[in-house]
Amino acid sequence: xxxxxxxxxxxxxxxxxxxxxxxxxxxxxxxxxxxxxxxxxxxxxxxxxxxxxxxxxxxxxxxxxxxxxxxxxxxxxxxxxxxxxxxxxxxxxxxxxxxxxxxxxxxxxxxxxxxxxxxxxxxxxxxxxxxxxxxxxxxxxxxxxxxxxxxxxxxxxxxxxxxxxxxxxxxxxxxxxxxxxxxxxxxxxxxxxxxxxxxxxxxxxxxxxxxxxxxxxxxxxxxxxxxxxxxxxxxxxxxxxxxxxxxxxxxxxxxxxxxxxxxxxxxxxxxxxxxxxxxxxxxxxxxxxxxxxxxxxxxxxxxxxxxxxxxxxxxxxxxxxxxxxxxxxxxxxxxxxxxxxxxxxxxxxxxxxxxxxxxxxxxxxxxxxxxxxxxxxxxxxxxxxxxxxxxxxxxxxxxxxx
Amino acid sequence: xxxxxxxxxxxxxxxxxxxxxxxxxxxxxxxxxxxxxxxxxxxxxxxxxxxxxxxxxxxxxxxxxxxxxxxxxxxxxxxxxxxxxxxxxxxxxxxxxxxxxxxxxxxxxxxxxxxxxxxxxxxxxxxxxxxxxxxxxxxxxxxxxxxxxxxxxxxxxxxxxxxxxxxxxxxxxxxxxxxxxxxxxxxxxxxxxxxxxxxxxxxxxxxxxxxxxxxxxxxxxxxxxxxxxxxxxxxxxxxxxxxxxxxxxxxxxxxxxxxxxxxx
Numbered sequence: 001x002x003x004x005x006x007x008x009x010x011x012x013x014x015x016x017x018x019x020x021x022x023x024x025x026x027x028x029x030x031x032x033x034x035x036x037x038x039x040x041x042x043x044x045x046x047x048x049x050x051x052x053x054x055x056x057x058x059x060x061x062x063x064x065x066x067x068x069x070x071x072x073x074x075x076x077x078x079x080x081x082x083x084x085x086x087x088x089x090x091x092x093x094x095x096x097x098x099x100x101x102x103x104x105x106x107x108x109x110x111x112x113x114x115x116x117x118x119x120x121x122x123x124x125x126x127x128x129x130x131x132x133x134x135x136x137x138x139x140x141x142x143x144x145x146x147x148x149x150x151x152x153x154x155x156x157x158x159x160x161x162x163x164x165x166x167x168x169x170x171x172x173x174x175x176x177x178x179x180x181x182x183x184x185x186x187x188x189x190x191x192x193x194x195x196x197x198x199x200x201x202x203x204x205x206x207x208x209x210x211x212x213x214x215x216x217x218x219x220x221x222x223x224x225x226x227x228x229x230x231x232x233x234x235x236x237x238x239x240x241x242x243x244x245x246x247x248x249x250x251x252x253x254x255x256x257x258x259x260x261x262x263x264x265x266x267x268x269x270x271x272x273x274x275x276x277x278x279x280x281x282x283x284x285x286x287x288x289x290x291x292x293x294x295x296x297x298x299x300x301x302x303x304x305x306x307x308x309x310x311x312x313x314x315x316x317x318x319x320x321x322x323x324x325x326x327x328x329x330x331x332x333x334x335x336x337x338x339x340x341x342x343x344x345x346x347x348x349x350x351x352x353x354x355x356x357x358x359x360x361x362x363x364x365x366x367x368x369x370x371x372x373x374x375x376x377x378x379x380x381x382x383x384x385x386x387x388x389x390x391x392x393x394x395x396x397x398x399x400x401x402x
Numbered sequence: 403x404x405x406x407x408x409x410x411x412x413x414x415x416x417x418x419x420x421x422x423x424x425x426x427x428x429x430x431x432x433x434x435x436x437x438x439x440x441x442x443x444x445x446x447x448x449x450x451x452x453x454x455x456x457x458x459x460x461x462x463x464x465x466x467x468x469x470x471x472x473x474x475x476x477x478x479x480x481x482x483x484x485x486x487x488x489x490x491x492x493x494x495x496x497x498x499x500x501x502x503x504x505x506x507x508x509x510x511x512x513x514x515x516x517x518x519x520x521x522x523x524x525x526x527x528x529x530x531x532x533x534x535x536x537x538x539x540x541x542x543x544x545x546x547x548x549x550x551x552x553x554x555x556x557x558x559x560x561x562x563x564x565x566x567x568x569x570x571x572x573x574x575x576x577x578x579x580x581x582x583x584x585x586x587x588x589x590x591x592x593x594x595x596x597x598x599x600x601x602x603x604x605x606x607x608x609x610x611x612x613x614x615x616x617x618x619x620x621x622x623x624x625x626x627x628x629x630x631x632x633x634x635x636x637x638x639x640x641x642x643x644x645x646x647x648x649x650x651x652x653x654x655x656x657x658x659x660x661x662x663x664x665x666x
Contacts, residue, residue, distance in 0.1 A: 025497055025524040027453040029549035029574050031556065171459060172450065181452040188453065189575040191551060288497045288524065290452065301471045302502030303449040 016205025021321035024204040068225035080372040081379035095387030097128035103214035105132035108195035119183040121176035122313035123155025125199030130164035140164040145174040200243025201320035204291030215249025236261035239384040240363040244320035246386035267309030268336035278307040279336035310339040311359035358387035405490040405566040409659040412623030418461035420470025433647035437654035441490030448496040455578030457628040483516035491517040509536040519543030550586035561598035580607035
């Protein structure tokens with residue numbers, strides 16, 4: 001049991017701070033559950049048997065390691081830096097989300113929780129959670145905004161097929177933010193029996209740290225693979241950032257390698273006005289949303305702003321607290337890419353490489369397409385291709401008039 | 403003036419400020435005080451009230467749709483304080499509107515309105531150093547929530563840093579009405595009392611005279627939120643906002659509160 005220490009200033013509070021960001025801002029009812037989770041995670045992390053079971057599932061069930069693929073035709077068509085793709089899209093269930101879902105699913109089982117709840121935006125985390133719950137024999141309830149249920153209908157049906165109950169959320173913007181609030185309401189009500197399997201590097205401590213740790217495997221593999229293929233570190237790593245789980249996973253092992261640029265790509269949506277995008281570093285301000293202190297898109301009264309992105313997975317008003325710290329320290333750069341550029345990137349990657357990226361991941365592809373031509377052929381860009389685009393066929397058919 | 407409970411049990415009434423309008427909230431608060439409320443919690447509407455059930459969520463949405471801002475709630479508090487100098491007044495808010503306003507500025511301005519305390523739903527004791535310093539600087543009572551899930555070490559810290567009263571959450575879950583008072587509540591209050599002589603108020607799901615009578619057996623005060631917010635919603639919808647103060651006053655008079663001096 002952690003001791004109750006009131007710190008001299010908030011940045012000196014307990015673990016779970018990234019610079020001044022992070023922390024734990026939740027209703028009191030949840031604090032004991034977060035302490036229990038933190039304790040259980042610390043134990044599991046140090047337990048060789050737990051790590052071995054997770055590694056085995058990541059390899060044989062999820063399909064790790066994922067390839068690092070040289071996108072030769074994309075590179076040639078842009079005429080600049082070499083572009084590599086880290087193929088998280090090839091994982092079971094179609095996105096990086098399975099890394100964390102397996103880790104936390106095993107943790108839930110270890111903690112003796114029989115009921116798992118999750119939120120989802122694009123549905124990839126929901127599908128990953130439903131999958132892991134099926135695998136481990138756990139009851140699964142997924143909260144999803146009504147808007148997202150409509151635009152990611154295929155994933156709703158996948159979750160149901162896997163045995164999960166999908167509960168629509170009709171409050172607020174009816175997207176990821178509202179799904180998280182509803183999941184937290186469920187957790188606060190059923191806290192004694194339920195495990196909340198949060199899907200991004202967000203929320204109250206220990207989630208941002210734990211989720212990052214489960215995705216750290218991305219950058220561990222990536223570092224070995226690029227050294228093997230190129231004999232040196234890349235010029236830049238590019239990843240899309242919604243809550244920020246795939247990006248922090250892809251960045252983490254390179255944070256100490258100062259020569260490697262870390263580029264996070266936020267959703268620029270359809271305009272620069274508040275409500276038209278989800279670029280927290282362009283118009284957001286530090287604040288508290290859903291348990292953590294980070295950059296938040298909000299109005300001058302501290303009410304959380306509506307957001308827009310063509311990709312449900314990036315459509316969120318806040319960002320993981322570790323990204324806020326990396327932003328402020330200048331270690332990572334954050335740019336944005338609008339809906340149109342993301343859609344163009346889908347087409348470009350599909351037609352040069354035969355790879356259909358998720359709309360979320362397409363934001364990172366778009367940034368590579370934007371900056372590659374001005375770089376030298378000796379430069380290396382690695383795009384973390386966090387998910388595949390099958391789930392987006394409805395939107396793509398409509399937007400691209402297929 | 404310190405928060406005091408003149409009734410047995412004491413009554414804390416939560417109102418979502420600005421629902422159905424700021425003027426209506428003022429009249430409802432005054433009617434509630436005159437009918438027996440010892441403390442009014444003025445709820446600052448928030449876009450993402452994750453600790454609240456559907457009733458308070460709806461009220462917050464209506465208040466925000468009318469453009470209710472934190473500074474309006476502070477102005478409202480000043481009006482209620484002027485009209486009823488002896489009543490307890492607490493600002494009840496999620497953290498983000500306060501942070502955006504500026505903690506220092508908020509503390510100054512809240513104190514200047516004459517409110518007695520502040521309850522920030524998503525502020526827990528571990529994160530509260532700066533918040534406590536600001537509350538202390540302007541002599542506002544920080545009120546923390548204690549939950550049935552809080553272990554003893556947390557209850558001790560919550561009791562230590564709370565002023566005015568300790569708010570005991572009767573059951574796990576979000577705000578809302580319910581059939582009966584959970585058995586969790588009495589146990590929690592007993593555990594809290596090991597660490598403090600402050601009054602303990604019990605809230606979440608307290609909806610009627612029967613619940614209030616149950617709470618009276620083990621706690622100093624009952625907090626009624628959703629039941630009154632729902633009453634305001636219904637009275638406004640069915641008979642107009644001007645009928646809400648009367649409806650709330652009748653509801654409170656039916657709760658069976660007794661004057662604490664006579665009760666002794």
